[in-house]
Amino acid sequence: MPSTSATGRVVAVTGACTYLGGELLRRLEEDPRYGRVLALDIRPPALTPGGKVEFVKVDLTQPTVDGELATLLQQNGVDTFVHGAFLSHPTHAVEWAHELEDVGTMHVLNACAGIEPRRLVMVSTTLVYGAHPKNPNFLTEDAELRGHRDSRFVNDKLRAEKQVQRFAKEHPDVEVCILRFAPILGPSVSNMYTRFFTRPVAPVMLGHDPLLQFVHEQDAAHALQRAVESRATGPFNIIGKGVLPYSTVLALLGRVPVPMPPFVARQISKVLWATQLSGSPPSFLDFLLYLCVADGARAQRELGFLPRLSIKRTVLDFLGVAPEDGATDVARAQA
Amino acid sequence: MTDDDDPHDPHDARAPRGGAADDWYGEADPRVPDASPWPERDLGFYGDDVFLGEEAVVPEELGGVHSMAPPTLEDAANAELRELERRVEQHRTPAFPIDLRRRLPLEGLWRRWRSLAMWGRSDVVDDFGRDPRAGARWEWLFEFLYSKWFRVEALGLANIPDKGRALLVANHAGTLPYDSAMVMHAVRRDHPARRDVRPLVEDTVFHLPFLGPVMNRIGGVRADPENAERLLQKDELVAVFPEGEKGMGKLWRDRYRLQRFGRGGFVKLALRTNAPIIPVAVVGAEEAAPMLGKVTWFAKNIGIPWIPVTPTFPWLGPAGLLPLPSKWYVQFGAPIDLGRAYGAAAAEDRLLVNRLADQIRTQIQTMIEELLGRRRSPVLSAFLG
Numbered sequence: 001m002p003s004t005s006a007t008g009r010v011v012a013v014t015g016a017c018t019y020l021g022g023e024l025l026r027r028l029e030e031d032p033r034y035g036r037v038l039a040l041d042i043r044p045p046a047l048t049p050g051g052k053v054e055f056v057k058v059d060l061t062q063p064t065v066d067g068e069l070a071t072l073l074q075q076n077g078v079d080t081f082v083h084g085a086f087l088s089h090p091t092h093a094v095e096w097a098h099e100l101e102d103v104g105t106m107h108v109l110n111a112c113a114g115i116e117p118r119r120l121v122m123v124s125t126t127l128v129y130g131a132h133p134k135n136p137n138f139l140t141e142d143a144e145l146r147g148h149r150d151s152r153f154v155n156d157k158l159r160a161e162k163q164v165q166r167f168a169k170e171h172p173d174v175e176v177c178i179l180r181f182a183p184i185l186g187p188s189v190s191n192m193y194t195r196f197f198t199r200p201v202a203p204v205m206l207g208h209d210p211l212l213q214f215v216h217e218q219d220a221a222h223a224l225q226r227a228v229e230s231r232a233t234g235p236f237n238i239i240g241k242g243v244l245p246y247s248t249v250l251a252l253l254g255r256v257p258v259p260m261p262p263f264v265a266r267q268i269s270k271v272l273w274a275t276q277l278s279g280s281p282p283s284f285l286d287f288l289l290y291l292c293v294a295d296g297a298r299a300q301r302e303l304g305f306l307p308r309l310s311i312k313r314t315v316l317d318f319l320g321v322a323p324e325d326g327a328t329d330v331a332r333a334q335a
Numbered sequence: 336m337t338d339d340d341d342p343h344d345p346h347d348a349r350a351p352r353g354g355a356a357d358d359w360y361g362e363a364d365p366r367v368p369d370a371s372p373w374p375e376r377d378l379g380f381y382g383d384d385v386f387l388g389e390e391a392v393v394p395e396e397l398g399g400v401h402s403m404a405p406p407t408l409e410d411a412a413n414a415e416l417r418e419l420e421r422r423v424e425q426h427r428t429p430a431f432p433i434d435l436r437r438r439l440p441l442e443g444l445w446r447r448w449r450s451l452a453m454w455g456r457s458d459v460v461d462d463f464g465r466d467p468r469a470g471a472r473w474e475w476l477f478e479f480l481y482s483k484w485f486r487v488e489a490l491g492l493a494n495i496p497d498k499g500r501a502l503l504v505a506n507h508a509g510t511l512p513y514d515s516a517m518v519m520h521a522v523r524r525d526h527p528a529r530r531d532v533r534p535l536v537e538d539t540v541f542h543l544p545f546l547g548p549v550m551n552r553i554g555g556v557r558a559d560p561e562n563a564e565r566l567l568q569k570d571e572l573v574a575v576f577p578e579g580e581k582g583m584g585k586l587w588r589d590r591y592r593l594q595r596f597g598r599g600g601f602v603k604l605a606l607r608t609n610a611p612i613i614p615v616a617v618v619g620a621e622e623a624a625p626m627l628g629k630v631t632w633f634a635k636n637i638g639i640p641w642i643p644v645t646p647t648f649p650w651l652g653p654a655g656l657l658p659l660p661s662k663w664y665v666q667f668g669a670p671i672d673l674g675r676a677y678g679a680a681a682a683e684d685r686l687l688v689n690r691l692a693d694q695i696r697t698q699i700q701t702m703i704e705e706l707l708g709r710r711r712s713p714v715l716s717a718f719l720g
Contacts, residue, residue: 133542136561137463207544209551211464244460245548251452254445290542291557312458 008035011228012078012117014060014108015085016041019189020123020181023221024082024228025053033229038076040069041085060085060104061096069111078115080228083108084123086160088191090153090281098156105160109167112174119175120164121227126180126237128158131210131290138295141180141235151283153192161235168233177227177303178235182294185318186217194318195279202250203265204257205289209247213293215240216309216317223305232302237294241310246288252315262289460552463533463562469552477520480513484660485619489521491667494613497528500567501670502605503574505615506593506699507582510643512540512550513658514620518574519554521665533566534574535559537583539640560600567608574615575601577692580640584629590621591707593700599685599692602673606682609674614695616702619663622717624648661717664706668698 011028015021016039028034029051039045040058047053056072059065073081085104091097105122112120129139130146147158161178168176183193193214196202215223215238223238250257260268265285272278299305309317457468481487495501505518515534522532534550535558541547556562558575566573576582577596585594605612629641648655673681673691681687710717 133538134559136559137556138561138565140561207546207548208542209548211460211551242459243462243464244458245456245464245466245552247548248453248456248458248460248466251449251456252458254449254452256448310459 008033009080010034010036010038010076010078011080011082012038012040012073012076013082013084014040014058014104015083015123016045016055017043018084018086018088018123019184019191019217020221020224021082021084022046023217024084024224027221027225028228029053036076038072038078040072060107061099065104066107066110069107070114073111073115073117079118080121081108081112081117081119082121082123082224082228083164084224086123086125086157087153088189089195089279090151090192090284092276094152097152101156102159102163105163109163113167113171116171116174119177119228119231120167121224122161122164122176122178123224124161124178124180124235125154125157126182126213126239126292126294127154127287128161128180129292129294130154131286131292133290135291135293137211137291138293139237140295141237141298148283148286151281153281154283165235175231175233177230177233179223179227180235180237180294181220181223182213182215182237182239184217184220185214185314187317187320189217189220192280192284196284197249197253197255197318199255201256201258203269203285203288204247204250204259205265205285206259206261208262208289209245210287210289210291211243211293212246212249212311213239213243214311214314215307216314219307219309222308223299223303226303226305230303234298234302236299236303236305237296238299238305238307239294239296240307240314242312243293244311244315249311249315252312253319456552463554463556463566464551465531465533465554466552469549470554473549473553477516478524480658481517481520481524484658485513485517485623485663487517487521487619487663487665489525489665489667491669492522492526494667494669495522495526495528495530495572496611496670497530498570500570500608500610501572501613502563502567502601502608502610503532503572503613503615503667504601504695504699505574505576505617506591506703507576507578508585508590508617508620509583509624509658510626510645510648511546511624511656511658512536512576512583513623514617515555515574515576516553517620517663518615518617518665522572530572532572532574535563535576537576537579539580540583543639560604563601563604564608567604567610573610575604577601577696584641585621585626586629587621587625587627590625591618591703593696593703596692596696599688602688602691602695603682605673606677606679606688609679611670611672611674612695613670614668614699614702616666616668616699616706617663618666618703618706619661619717622661623658623663625659659718662719664709666702666706668702671695 011034013021013024016025021041022045025037025039025045028037029048035052037053039047039053039055042057042059044055047055058069083105086101087097126139128145128147129135129143130148132146145158145161148154164176164178168174184191185193219240220238227236247257262285266282269278269282269285273281296307455468455472457466460466503518505514508514515536519532519534522530531554534555536550536555537558541550541555541557556566558579563573563575578594579597581594601612604610624643624645626643626645628644630644631641634640634642642649645655647657677687
């Protein structure tokens, strides 16, 4: 491979086929400040021909991938590494998911430890805070990461994040930035929440109605782009404007709520998950019982990221309905 | 985030930042390539709503967006494929449910269902979950309880500032938090500025099925120091009941005897946020739901700390949870400005915090005694006023 010219930054992106990875590639392609972009994934993303993005096949579940990655980073003179190879849906293939997320992150960090790229950006989620009855209404970045007692989906991400935090301590020369995204909604993204809200009916924990928080896909992609160009370090919550009760989200979407006591819902969910009829594991029900809402002040202050779209607009955009007064609704609430 | 001086630093290629939170996203910013990333869609007939089943009815060319839709065939090279699809469509055996759905006026039904589901709630809530429309929905009930049932007399409302933060500290009683509702309603109804009080609700009540979400929608916030601090920083009126669960679980024989005031968290809060403390004495709540005893057996299994035994509950079933019509007084005391007297650093002085908490407790106890002294006979006038 040709060595880097001094024309701009060289970025490597894992998880190039995820929504955020693809959006980032598209935005970096348009930005003249970036010389070359390496898209790493197991299958090629949709690329514009003749662009500066190159696809390199990298499978993070292979046992010796860290060596390969290190050579790749060295040869191309990568200065910014974006690690976004995380699953957006829970899967029944828990072993594979563990290899990809937890061990895959280890491989990425092994490779980065030798090369020490200038900047490492990791894609995480606010689910790592866990839904807990003792959560304050707004979780700051300093809040304890509780994870979830029996969710592999959340805990693999949590372990990956803890590894990255340890790496940041051991390598103070690398600017490590962790983005904890609130659940992403939008017309083109696909993840656990979009699947959940696509169904015509939705379970409701009888008598419980926690506040939910989402971030619009465009805002999320912008935040990631922002994190790549910024020099800020540390964890950041990337959230949308405003919160809404779960019941109101269902009403806006026109979904039919099916109220049931939590223990009944848990049993039903266990059966549906075991028979692979439902895409959300039983542990997800806790997020319908308790709060898991993050505070985005730090991202605004240090990263310069301000979400543009309110939660209502995000939900309606996901539904495919153009809101009449989308821009002003949060201002109305605060007035 | 500091900019260093190296002009060749690729990180610094963009315009100077710092305080750029407001301007970097604006249309004027040429760095942002996609000021309007989603296409302006003319949804036409489907403008108000979109069907949401497995087969999205909105055609792609109308801009119907379905999150799980397969990749669209937009290339001209795919004309052949489209033609094939069209022919397949022509010869398809009509699948019963799909065609039935298309003939039935389901779009209209769906729209009606959505407006029905949105009844009594607004599509915007504030940061802590208060829904203005849901609050208005329960207003009549509070008004009835306030003026007809409890005949509340609110005294000293002038002590509450018209604007700016303040921490209302009140005694707590009754099996259900009627007292926080009445303090809230008193300020909203009779205070000249009609301010909204945000009561802090203890965990046991906040996580109760049905009651918790309703409390949250009308303005209650889970009692958590971070929440309280955030509210006070936003210059809200916050009501705190430092006795907490112990205050609510007082037996009839302990009525109007204030319990320990938590761990003095409210004093720390007032010192840290420089908010004046307004002591509040509520008299009447004890008689509204006199707790004769409490049963802890089985209570934990249904998620509550105890099952109260009152003259009416559980004998009359859920109707027994209705309060007795006692006569209430709510007295707001003069504000105590701890921040000015001791400074924010005093929040770390545990001895001082505890002493101040106890002083305020004593003051509220005195206010209660005075209010009780207005009653002629201990039991009868508790109801007749």
